[in-house]
Amino acid sequence: NAGVMQNPRHLVRRRGQEARLRCSPMKGHSHVYWYRQLPEEGLKFMVYLQKENIIDESGMPKERFSAEFPKEGPSILRIQQVVRGDSAAYFCASSTRSGRETQYFGPGTRLLVL
Amino acid sequence: DQQVKQNSPSLSVQEGRISILNCDYTNSMFDYFLWYKKYPAEGPTFLISISSIKDKNEDGRFTVFLNKSAKHLSLHIVPSQPGDSAVYFCAANDKAAGNKLTFGGGTRVLVKP
Numbered sequence: 043n044a045g046v047m048q049n050p051r052h053l054v055r056r057r058g059q060e061a062r063l064r065c066s067p068m069k070g071h072s073h074v075y076w077y078r079q080l081p082e083e084g085l086k087f088m089v090y091l092q093k094e095n096i097i098d099e100s101g102m103p104k105e106r107f108s109a110e111f112p113k114e115g116p117s118i119l120r121i122q123q124v125v126r127g128d129s130a131a132y133f134c135a136s137s138t139r140s141g142r143e144t145q146y147f148g149p150g151t152r153l154l155v156l
Numbered sequence: 157d158q159q160v161k162q163n164s165p166s167l168s169v170q171e172g173r174i175s176i177l178n179c180d181y182t183n184s185m186f187d188y189f190l191w192y193k194k195y196p197a198e199g200p201t202f203l204i205s206i207s208s209i210k211d212k213n214e215d216g217r218f219t220v221f222l223n224k225s226a227k228h229l230s231l232h233i234v235p236s237q238p239g240d241s242a243v244y245f246c247a248a249n250d251k252a253a254g255n256k257l258t259f260g261g262g263t264r265v266l267v268k269p
Contacts, residue, residue, distance in 0.1 A: 046199070075256070084160075084245055084259035085200070098254045133199050142188055142207075142249070145257065147199035 044069065046136050046148035047116075054154045061121040061128070063151045067136030074117045075135040075145055076109060085133060091117060124155045159183045160248050162260035170268050175233040177263050179246030182227065186248040190257065191220060191231045194243045203244075204231070236267045 047066040055061050067074050073092055077085040090098040091111035102109065106124075111117040121128055131152050135145035161180045169175045177191075187208040192200035206213040206220045206229070213220050219232045233240055246260040 048199075073255070077257075077259075082261075084162075084261045085247075085257075087256035087258065090255055098256060100254075101256065135199075137255070142251070144190070144202050144205070145255075146202065147192075149197070149199045152197075 048148035063119040064116040065134030066116040071136035160260040166264040177231040185250040188249040
């Protein structure tokens with residue numbers, strides 16, 4: 043049973059470009075979470091999605107960031123017009139359902155903005 | 157405003173001895189706590205969790221203790237092994253606030269052979 047898949051593992055963008063990060067949850071999981079880890083810090087919650095629905099986006103920056111989890115295909119975290127401060131590791135996690143279900147994490151995408 | 161704090165950024169322990177990792181929280185609404193382990197260039201791996209209705213949970217070499225009055229939890233690893241060398245994150249959840257986890261800053265553990 044494959045775990046949470048994220049791609050790309052590494053992404054380099056120049057300031058002003060767009061970054062698209064993809065996450066495929068574990069088989070049977072319909073809940074997806076995105077977290078961001080800045081250097082030397084802990085992970086910070088960004089957004090929680092179910093298929094075709096954003097449930098909680100309280101951790102998402104108000105501008106330039108968006109997320110989706112379509113009926114078919116992976117969840118996408120999109121960052122428009124990237125700035126150097128967006129450089130971080132972005133982790134996706136998934137769970138079987140809401141409530142106290144363990145969140146299983148993917149390997150992360152390391153975004154570097156030049 | 158850091159609601160979950162791991163005040164020790166690093167810990168060094170001899171193989172075979174006990175590793176004790178500490179975590180403090182400020183939000184009294186947190187009622188579920190987890191520990192994750194993370195190797196470089198990998199995602200966090202779930203280790204163990206505890207609900208606020210308990211004060212101890214044990215799984216093999218890992219035991220988590222919760223002191224609600226002190227808003228403090230700890231992870232004990234006995235005996236420590238070189239493969240335990242990693243960064244350990246404490247995380248907390250407030251069910252009423254949804255499913256998001258609030259993480260501490262992590263403690264880097266080095267187990268010396």
